[in-house]
Amino acid sequence: MTHPLPDRPRRSDSPLARRAQHVMPGGITRSTVYVPPHPPYAVSGSGAVLTDHLGNQLIDCNNNYTSLIHGHSHPAIETAAMSAIRTGSAFGLPTRSEIEFAELLSQRTGFEKWRFCNSGTEAVLMLVRAARAHTGRQKIVRFAGSYHGTGDELASANTPGVPSWIEKSVLELPQGDLPALENAFAVHGDDIAVVLIDLLPNRAGLTPAEPAYIERLQSIARRYGALVAVDEVISFRLCLGGLHTEYPVQPDLISTGKLIGGGFPVGAVGGRREVLESFDPTRTRPVMWGGTFTANPVTMAAGHVALQLYDQTAVTTLNARGNRLRADLRDAGVDTNGHGSLIRILSNDTPALWWALYDLGVLAGSNGLLSLSTAMTDEQIDSIHAAVVAAATTPAVR
Structure with a gap:
């Protein structure tokens, strides 16, 4: 027919x-x-x-x-969001809601520390900055065809509007090509801060990454002192603690978003304590990252309920x-x-x-x-x- x-x-x-x-x-x-x-x-x-x-x-x-x-207008999520709106949709102070949501994410994933933001793009950019601050290195490795948001360093160098100098700080490799990965580290390993990978890249056809390749990727990164970051903005839904839990990898950082906002704008970065401590404002020269609506109580309340329902x-x-x-x-x-x-x-x-x-x-x-x-x-x-x-x-x- x-x-x-x-x-x-x-x-x-x-x-x-x-x-x-x-x-x-x-x-x-x-x-x-x-x-x-x-x-x-x-x-x-x-x-x-x-x-x-x-x-x-x-x-x-x-x-x-x-x-x-959970689709549109889920009653429990709607109730949580409306309750938050009635008591104040945004403040120039932190709220209990972000503490509770970070605790839930930590419990679900095992990552000790979390930072919130307002989109998946912002989460990946924050992740990259954390990796650079922690390692003191400049270059990032990411893979052709994967989408990590709209930031300049997250887009292909030939994208209109992206400056040519991006190529100096980003190594874009074919995903699954082990010789290309080994060569990139052999040449630039001392200046690679992080390898950023999506285990189920939507823009690249939603083809799952090969576990053997991911295991080797982590081994190479560890050998050269680089961090491993998994972009879970989309794939977080596939396992209780994120898709990476099905792979032979222990990422230093993950980015997520989408479902954890309960239908409201959200992004988040989870990671090892010593990596995310770079944002601690009590440190000497901490990493600065603001955001007027970051961790706003409406998103935190709606996201908390959405994640609890998605058990x-x-x-x-x-x-x-x-x-x-x-x-x-x-x-x-x-x-x-x-x-x-x-x-x-x-x-x-x-x-x-x-x-x-x-x-x-x-x-x-x-x-x-x-x-x-x-x-x-x-x-x-x-x-x-x-x-x-x-x-x-x-x-x-x-």
Whole structure:
């Protein structure tokens, strides 16, 4: 069965899109949500369902790019956030809520120290600064195709707007290429502060890293005195303490975000005590890092409840549903990657795939990402399967 492609010209006539294009470049302010000729506009969400400005209801497999682990408007998270708002949404003083949330994260992960911020990008930038301060070195190693946020040193050197001097401080290597990694350390090892890796890089196709490579990576880094950092902004959802707990690695630092904010802006860095002590303001020449809305009580309260709800039973159950869905899709001939509750549909034309899914009532990521939530029912999972199989048969998507 095939499905016609959407009527693109009709969508380009959206009054909201025309208004947006008058005041924002390309009509958007977040590059990841763009699909040509323009994205629809969200109006509301409840559970696993999102409603757009035209009244269409969709099963939300985007979940704000993996951040809504419990879907939309979960009653307990909503109650916690509203309670925090009523007593004050932000202060120029720390609050009890950030202590309690850091304690929960420490308990879940085993990392002794935590620092909060407002996004995954900021978390990775903070992580890099901590590594440089601790080691006294300048260079970082990261891997081609992985996305670590929008900071200059986190983007590829050929990205428009990124200065050429970035290449002097960043070594970008092919992930999984052991000789390239060994050569980079042989040449620059005395000045490498940290190796930054995503064990399930979304932008690189959601292909899991090979455990043997990760074990060797840590061994090489340790030999040269460099730190190992794992970017868990997306992958933290896959295990109770983060995906790295399934690998032969003991990172010095991790960054996370997304689900731990309960639907509010968040980022966090966890790590070994001696590394994160660089931020201790009582030290001589501490690392400075502010942030007006860092650890605001609304995010802390909502995130605390979201993480408590996402206990071992919830993690195991959601991963099992994702693994079954991925297997069923592969059995139906759909090319997919991923792990647990994260699925990436591989397509030669992701805009066509995105619109085909949208027309069939499923909201995916603009790159073909499906992110499951605990709010989804068995019937909705079946509907997702049917829509993906149908969309993947659209000629333009093949």
